[in-house]
Amino acid sequence: MDFSIFKGKKVLVTGSTGFKGSWLCTWLTQLGADVAGFALAPKPDAPLFDQLKLRDRIDQHDGDIRDLDTVMAVFEAVQPEIVIHLAAQALVRDSYDDPKTTFDTNVGGATNLLEAVKASKSIKALVFITSDKCYRNKEWIWGYRENDELGGHDPYSGSKAAAELVFASYQDSFFAHQDGFAAATTRAGNVIGGGDFSANRIVPDCIRSLQKGEEIVLRSPNATRPWQHVLEPLSGYLVIARELLLNPEATAGAWNFGPEPENVRTVEELTKKAIDVWGSGALRVEAADSKLHEANLLMLNIDKAKTKVNWHPQWDFEQAVEKTVSWYKRVDEGEDPIAVTEDHLAAYLAGAK
Numbered sequence: 001m002d003f004s005i006f007k008g009k010k011v012l013v014t015g016s017t018g019f020k021g022s023w024l025c026t027w028l029t030q031l032g033a034d035v036a037g038f039a040l041a042p043k044p045d046a047p048l049f050d051q052l053k054l055r056d057r058i059d060q061h062d063g064d065i066r067d068l069d070t071v072m073a074v075f076e077a078v079q080p081e082i083v084i085h086l087a088a089q090a091l092v093r094d095s096y097d098d099p100k101t102t103f104d105t106n107v108g109g110a111t112n113l114l115e116a117v118k119a120s121k122s123i124k125a126l127v128f129i130t131s132d133k134c135y136r137n138k139e140w141i142w143g144y145r146e147n148d149e150l151g152g153h154d155p156y157s158g159s160k161a162a163a164e165l166v167f168a169s170y171q172d173s174f175f176a177h178q179d180g181f182a183a184a185t186t187r188a189g190n191v192i193g194g195g196d197f198s199a200n201r202i203v204p205d206c207i208r209s210l211q212k213g214e215e216i217v218l219r220s221p222n223a224t225r226p227w228q229h230v231l232e233p234l235s236g237y238l239v240i241a242r243e244l245l246l247n248p249e250a251t252a253g254a255w256n257f258g259p260e261p262e263n264v265r266t267v268e269e270l271t272k273k274a275i276d277v278w279g280s281g282a283l284r285v286e287a288a289d290s291k292l293h294e295a296n297l298l299m300l301n302i303d304k305a306k307t308k309v310n311w312h313p314q315w316d317f318e319q320a321v322e323k324t325v326s327w328y329k330r331v332d333e334g335e336d337p338i339a340v341t342e343d344h345l346a347a348y349l350a351g352a353k
Helices: 019-030 068-078 092-097 099-119 155-173 202-212 231-246 267-278 303-308 317-332 337-350
Strands: 010-014 034-039 059-062 082-085 125-129 182-188 216-218 253-257 283-285
Touching: 010 019, 010 068, 019 034, 019 231, 019 337, 034 068, 059 068, 068 099, 082 099, 082 231, 092 099, 092 155, 099 125, 099 155, 125 231, 155 182, 182 231, 202 216, 202 267, 202 317, 216 267, 231 253, 231 337, 253 303, 267 283, 267 317, 317 337
Parallel strands: 010 034, 010 082, 034 059, 082 125, 125 182, 182 253, 216 283
Antiparallel strands: none
16 A cells, blocks of 8 residues: 655544544554644543553644634644544444434534634645444445435434535535545444454453453344454545545545455354454353344445555454454553554555555
8 A cells, every 4th residue: 555645744633532543643653644633632441542652643632523613723723734534422322322412523523624624725635534324224235335325323323424414515515616625535334453442342342351351241242243453444544535635536525444245244253253362251142131223234335445446455354353352462461552553554554455
């Protein structure tokens, strides 16, 4: 993957203190980009940003995406050439507990971001990340394409579909007529990787149980997800950012990044593989006691990315889980999180075409 175009470029990453944001900022610093971050301060259950010592390695601005004045001030201070928008309330369960904050962040915050982009004179490319859950999930056995219907049963999914509609409005009303600038949205599936410690996510829950020597409790063992290592969608975001600079008209629009269909696996398969990589552990299935809706089947069609920008997944399901669990295991055994993260990044790039 040729990402030399990012060297010396001023890149603003929103959501920089999150799981995906921390991995992305690490990658961009390795590419020689001048990286600025904008996000809330890291939460106690999200230590990866601090583990990777990113506050010392990037120009970090703490703030809330829901505050337009703050967002505008950060854009004015940073003067970015490329913006990669990751800031979000990213958990389905939390969206049920607090739907207003979810919509305020994922729709209102996204609108603030788009307002700042519209007003900026420095930006040449915007990569606007939403989610695979922006599609109205009909439990199809085939993958959703970029032109399929948007929608969402739960507040999180609804907020991501709404953010896509807001983006489309800004795209048609403003961005399409803005010389020297192009924007795209990207949609990715269930991302796994070392350093995610969020509550109510299967991999962090597995790791916490494995570390304590406790059984892993599954309540929806047959639910399938398009599992992919965090470096897969991040590589897609970087490809789209590059192509927005080089081929803006052909790249503007929506893009899916997910695994090949054979790597869409069940929660139980993921858990058993995690136990195998950890070297010990057990699981127990309990009847789901929640009345909250949860999708059982969701896949993405990635033909557009493969055909139009030559993006292809590098790691299959087994490799993704092995790298993910080994990250936690190695750090748990005392290795430096920065060294382990960079080791995984090097391994990913070694297999890239």
